[in-house]
Amino acid sequence: MLQKSESNLYIIGAGFAGQMIAQDISRKKVFGKVAAFLDDDKSLVGTEIEGVPVLGPIASVAPVIKCGPLDEAIIAIPSAPPEKIKEIYENLMRGGFARIRILPSVSQIVEGKAHLVQTRDIDPLDILGRTPIIIPLHESLKYLRGKRVMITGAGGSIGSELARQLLSGGAERLYLFGHGENSIVNIYRELIVLQNEGVGEKATVVPIIGDMKDREYVRYIVERTRVDVIFHCAAYKHVPMMEENPVAVIENNVFGTKNLLDASVESGVSKFVLISTDKAVGPVSVYGVSKMLSEKLVLRSAKKARDGQSFMFVRFGNVLGSRGSILPLFQSQIKAGGPVTVTDPEMERFFMTIPEACSLVLEAGGVGMNGKSYLLDMGEPIKILDMAEQIIKFSGHEPGKDIEIKIIGAREGERNHEPLWLDEENPQKTEWEKILILRNIEMDEGALEKLLSELEPICFFREGMREKFRNRDELIRILRAAFKTLDEFYEQTKDKAQSRSISSSGDGEKITL
Structure with missing residues (x-):
């Protein structure tokens, strides 16, 4: 010292x-x-x-x-x-x-x-991002004053930044809900330090360890905390890993979201905001399907909402520096001396910094209406290859000379261009800068219920249905039958060299995952 x-x-x-x-x-x-x-x-x-x-x-x-x-x-x-x-x-x-x-x-x-x-x-985020819009959060967070606010996945990149910004919202209590104790304790300690240093207001910060797949526990927590507003960030989101674990992603992202929504409707939660992703648009991965179904579940819950309740989702593309994003991967590869791996020279993504995305989500939560779908304006897409070169330069090296860039080919569940909306969703500007509204595309209630009933015994053990439990091939078959884009994607990729065939647990048939 x-x-x-x-x-x-x-x-x-x-x-x-x-x-x-x-x-x-x-x-x-x-x-x-x-x-x-x-x-x-x-x-x-x-x-x-x-x-x-x-x-x-x-x-x-x-x-x-x-x-x-x-x-x-x-x-x-x-x-x-x-x-x-x-x-x-x-x-x-x-x-x-x-x-x-x-x-x-x-x-x-x-x-x-x-x-x-x-x-x-x-870090590279500060020179790669676009100029953030100025959002007077102290004003736009007024709707949270005196409220009890819960963030699921509070230890993650989006959840933790929401928590930091929410310190200035005047909330009575801030509940940090998550499954991983280390990530929750880290953000909890950080918020306490920030408060002690004079940042934000003196909201009571409460860490909660739990699993949203546990329906009765989720119902108990939402009712017991008497929470007013929920920002639902928790999700499994690593696309290639979720292709390896398709049952887990449906179990967590779909049924976990359903549990939270059901409990919110029952307990009178006034606002529920789902954090969604561009991967939900015409999904070509199990993760994408899980987020698309989560969006449909939010729209369904909006129809069940009582007076004073609002259920909505906010969709956006990649955020720079989040867990699972390419930035931490590139930085670790550079630290190891390379090579930096890029899947395809033409691959591009929409990017936004975490603070800007979270500021817009918080603003949308305040102005958003029940049963509405929102999209953040992500600007122009950035080529991953260009980003790799910039990060190498930021680190004091010359691309291709000091650090090699290696093209490795797309992985399962990836596509070169990620659309942010379907044509039918017809995004329109709102009076709030960078927040667009989408036309809802709802899923037929009967079809949604049928799909959930087919997926449930795969994700959760049911007597008399042992053969279905954790049967990934049956899960993929059901999803392929339900969603054309996923079916077409698997058909297109099953002959690619980098795709892997997994033996079915049934008759030995091969299915590309």
Whole structure:
């Protein structure tokens, strides 16, 4: 700690956020001293703010600072676009800083305050994402004031970021529901630290360990907590792994969601928001089917809703940096010296940063209506190959020279282009920026019930139906019969070299998964 206190800290950005960070550092007196602000504003350069000099412009000053071995830079310009952050980062790298941190944009958006505890090490997300829209969350979260809010999958990437932002919503209680104790305890401890540092309001944070596949337990928890609002993020979501475990994904994602919806209708939950995905559009994987069925279940529950209840889903594409996304994979491959693996040169995806996606989900939860389907505007798709090259460069290497990029072919359940909507859904703009509304495509009630009844004995043991329990081949047969896109996909891929044939437990017939 003594050695740490000798650090010189340079704050990039002498505006409101930068000044708040400087005050935080000065007050704590354990993180080093603020040596200078760096800024491009000509009216500030050459002045002092509370005794700290303002130097600039950034591009001229940052590369020539004589950094010590412990000196750090903190980028505190929440409104800066990725292109500007990239330029600043490159100049700071030339300056030889031991560590470069950044204040994410959401910390300014949420409550108009910035705290040192909210800074983190800069990573590729900050230079790859688009410029986030400014959402005054402190205003848009008013619908949660005094409410009891539950996040399922609270330890995951989306769930944990929702929890961070919800600290400023004025909720009475924040329930963190999840199956994995480590991930839940991590976000619980982080929220307590944030609260102790003055971030957000003093909501009571309650961790809950449980399994949403357990129908009676879910009913008990929803009733016992008297929860008002549920953000349902929990899901198995690794596409290739779920192709290997198709029964598990249907059991968890479909029946777990059904359990939660049934309990919510019964207990009078006022708002239920399902986090959905582009994989649910014309699904070609078991995971995609599971999310598509979850959407249909939400629309069905909306018809059962009582006065004052709203059930809706919000669909979006990939989020940068989430668990299961390519970013952590690429970073680990680069750390190991490569190669970085890309499935196909033409593969592309829609991307959004986790904070922006969560801000929009929270806003949609406030303005959304019962039985409506919403879609986040994801902008233009990005080629995975281009992203791989940018991340390699961010890491200080040259693609193809220092780190090899290897094309390995698409895996089971993947396609080169992921649509965000079906033509029939006809997305339309709303009065809220980046939130679109879709025309509902509901599933016939009888067909949905029949499908669930066929899938249930495969996922849950039933006396007299032992031969069906965990029978993955029977599950795939049922899904292929129910959904044309999945059936066509399996037919198209069954002869591909990278596809694997799994022996049926029945008559020895082969089926491509």
